[in-house]
Amino acid sequence: MSIPTAGAAAPAPRARAWMLLGVIVGYAGLAMSHATSRVLSTRDWPVEAVADMVIRMTPGAVVEWAIKTLKSLDKPLLIIGIGLVMTLMFAGIGLLARRSMGQAMAGFTVVAAIGFAAVFTRSGFGFGELWPLIAGFVTWSLLLVWLRGALLVAPYGDASGDPDPQPPAGGSRRDFLRRAGIVVGGSIVVTVAGRWLGGARRSVEEARRLLRLDGVTAPSIPERVKVAADGVTPWETPVDDFYLIHTNYSLPLVHPNDWVLRIHGMVDQELTYTYSDLVNRQLTESWITLNCVSNPVGGDLIGNAWWSGVRVADLLAEVGVHAEADCVLQTSETGWTCGTPLEALTDDRNAMLAVAQNGEPLTIEHGFPVRTIVPGLYGYVSACKWVVDYEVTRFADVTAYWTDRGWSELGPVKLASRIDVPVNGDELEAGEHTFAGVAWQQHTGISGVQVSLDGGKWLDATLAGWARPKRPNLDTWVQWKITLDLTPGDHQLQVRAIDVDGNVQTGELAEPVPDGATGWHTVDFSVE
Numbered sequence: 001m002s003i004p005t006a007g008a009a010a011p012a013p014r015a016r017a018w019m020l021l022g023v024i025v026g027y028a029g030l031a032m033s034h035a036t037s038r039v040l041s042t043r044d045w046p047v048e049a050v051a052d053m054v055i056r057m058t059p060g061a062v063v064e065w066a067i068k069t070l071k072s073l074d075k076p077l078l079i080i081g082i083g084l085v086m087t088l089m090f091a092g093i094g095l096l097a098r099r100s101m102g103q104a105m106a107g108f109t110v111v112a113a114i115g116f117a118a119v120f121t122r123s124g125f126g127f128g129e130l131w132p133l134i135a136g137f138v139t140w141s142l143l144l145v146w147l148r149g150a151l152l153v154a155p156y157g158d159a160s161g162d163p164d165p166q167p168p169a170g171g172s173r174r175d176f177l178r179r180a181g182i183v184v185g186g187s188i189v190v191t192v193a194g195r196w197l198g199g200a201r202r203s204v205e206e207a208r209r210l211l212r213l214d215g216v217t218a219p220s221i222p223e224r225v226k227v228a229a230d231g232v233t234p235w236e237t238p239v240d241d242f243y244l245i246h247t248n249y250s251l252p253l254v255h256p257n258d259w260v261l262r263i264h265g266m267v268d269q270e271l272t273y274t275y276s277d278l279v280n281r282q283l284t285e286s287w288i289t290l291n292c293v294s295n296p297v298g299g300d301l302i303g304n305a306w307w308s309g310v311r312v313a314d315l316l317a318e319v320g321v322h323a324e325a326d327c328v329l330q331t332s333e334t335g336w337t338c339g340t341p342l343e344a345l346t347d348d349r350n351a352m353l354a355v356a357q358n359g360e361p362l363t364i365e366h367g368f369p370v371r372t373i374v375p376g377l378y379g380y381v382s383a384c385k386w387v388v389d390y391e392v393t394r395f396a397d398v399t400a401y402w403t404d405r406g407w408s409e410l411g412p413v414k415l416a417s418r419i420d421v422p423v424n425g426d427e428l429e430a431g432e433h434t435f436a437g438v439a440w441q442q443h444t445g446i447s448g449v450q451v452s453l454d455g456g457k458w459l460d461a462t463l464a465g466w467a468r469p470k471r472p473n474l475d476t477w478v479q480w481k482i483t484l485d486l487t488p489g490d491h492q493l494q495v496r497a498i499d500v501d502g503n504v505q506t507g508e509l510a511e512p513v514p515d516g517a518t519g520w521h522t523v524d525f526s527v528e
């Protein structure tokens with residue numbers, strides 16, 4: 001590296017300037033990605049995800065050694081280590097930028113790919129978590145062009161004696177430093193703003209962590225709800241594996257101390273309830289399976305959890321619902337709305353304002369601090385997350401988010417069943433195999449499941465907990481299994497459920513729009 005001396009012909013921008021460029025652009029991208037992750041409240045910044053990945057990939061013995069030797073310094077040292085590696089990579093990318101834009105972008109692509117791998121390989125990955133990566137990458141691309149423009153055309157000294165073959169176009173050392181200053185200043189502003197906006201999530205998460213809810217009990221899985229079969233979906237769905245549907249990317253951050261539910265409309269007296277009003281009441285708890293109307297035949301937008309909350313019927317009795325009302329229009333903190341049949345909220349089913357899922361306060365993703373759960377209705381007409389408003393009204397007078405988009409006003413769950421084993425394309429050996437799956441029609445209940453092999457006669461499958469008619473109630477899915485003796489060749493398995501009234505699940509195919517899919521789940525497999 002040559003050191004320009006006064007009066008000597010100014011050399012082209014030195015390697016050090018290019019490395020500086022790489023580092024400034026690199027960290028500006030990280031700042032933007034950090035702010036994006038805070039504003040959208042994604043689980044964490046891709047850099048933190050990378051730290052997690054490093055921990056995951058480090059052999060256990062090394063981790064133990066690090067914890068023992070470095071004590072509580074292990075996490076800060078890990079972040080410092082990642083910071084050093086990234087600084088070196090960014091400096092390298094700066095040097096690549098001297099040669100060509102393409103090479104520098106290839107370098108940033110590699111860094112982004114590491115971030116992607118870290119975010120993508122975590123359990124419970126959601127596509128919303130990609131926005132911070134995208135924001136960082138776009139920032140890198142734009143700033144690289146902008147800063148490189150200043151450095152390329154500029155002799156990194158004064159404007160005389162430029163050995164660079166590029167025609168000078170007005171850039172200068174001052175120009176580069178000015179732009180670099182803007183980028184550094186902008187990054188600081190973006191970081192501070194992100195921290196400020198992100199504080200909301202931290203304080204809500206802290207409040208959630210510190211909550212102690214008397215009356216919320218840990219889920220205890222009833223006996224005999226499971227069939228002994230490999231590959232069947234777990235009867236109880238862990239919160240992290242529970243499907244997620246919402247129409248907002250950025251999660252609403254509602255502190256329990258700020259949460260209020262207003263019940264108004266066609267009522268004798270309008271009332272509001274705070275979070276402590278709610279959790280100090282008698283709580284109701286039960287296993288309820290929730291599913292999405294957009295679930296295709298055989299799909300997995302369904303989960304079963306232990307919900308704890310306050311009976312909606314009790315609150316509606318307190319406000320005094322007018323006889324002409326037939327609907328409660330629920331509104332979320334996000335502005336999302338749904339219309340729920342009043343009857344389903346006031347009859348003997350356990351429709352509740354849920355505060356806990358599987359014995360823990362709701363997660364932010366699943367509606368913290370309070371959401372509605374109504375057994376027997378699809379989520380889009382009932383399971384309002386971050387719910388803040390109940391308007392007692394008439395269906396004739398209101399529309400809601402999904403009904404405005406062509407979905408049906410009422411959303412009772414349809415009788416359905418699914419094959420979990422085998423899966424399409426399985427190659428099995430000849431002989432006996434146990435197949436299994438689930439069937440559901442919440443609040444109605446399942447009395448039987450039948451399968452047909454290659455279009456043959458319907459065979460009765462065994463239901464878990466068959467000896468007890470309510471398994472553990474009518475509001476959950478039911479596991480089934482059947483053992484079949486298989487001969488070589490291509491095979492097709494179909495399943496259908498029968499409800500407690502003897503109705504048989506229809507084989508007629510219907511798309512999820514407008515009120516839920518129908519048809520028998522069919523799986524093709526072969527036997528050698």
Ligand SMILES: Nc1nc2c(c(=O)[nH]1)N[C@H]1C(S)=C(S)[C@@H](COP(=O)(O)O)O[C@H]1N2
Pocket residue numbers: 242243244245246247248290291292293332333334336365366367378379380382383384385386
């Ligand atoms: N605020 C809000 N609540 C909502 C939704 C939404 O988009 N916004 N989606 C609904 C739909 S379509 C379903 S199926 C369930 C899914 O609940 P989950 O994400 O906890 O599984 O939430 C319901 N509640």
Ligand SMILES: [Mo]
Pocket residue numbers: 245291292293294378379380
């Ligand atoms: Mo849904």
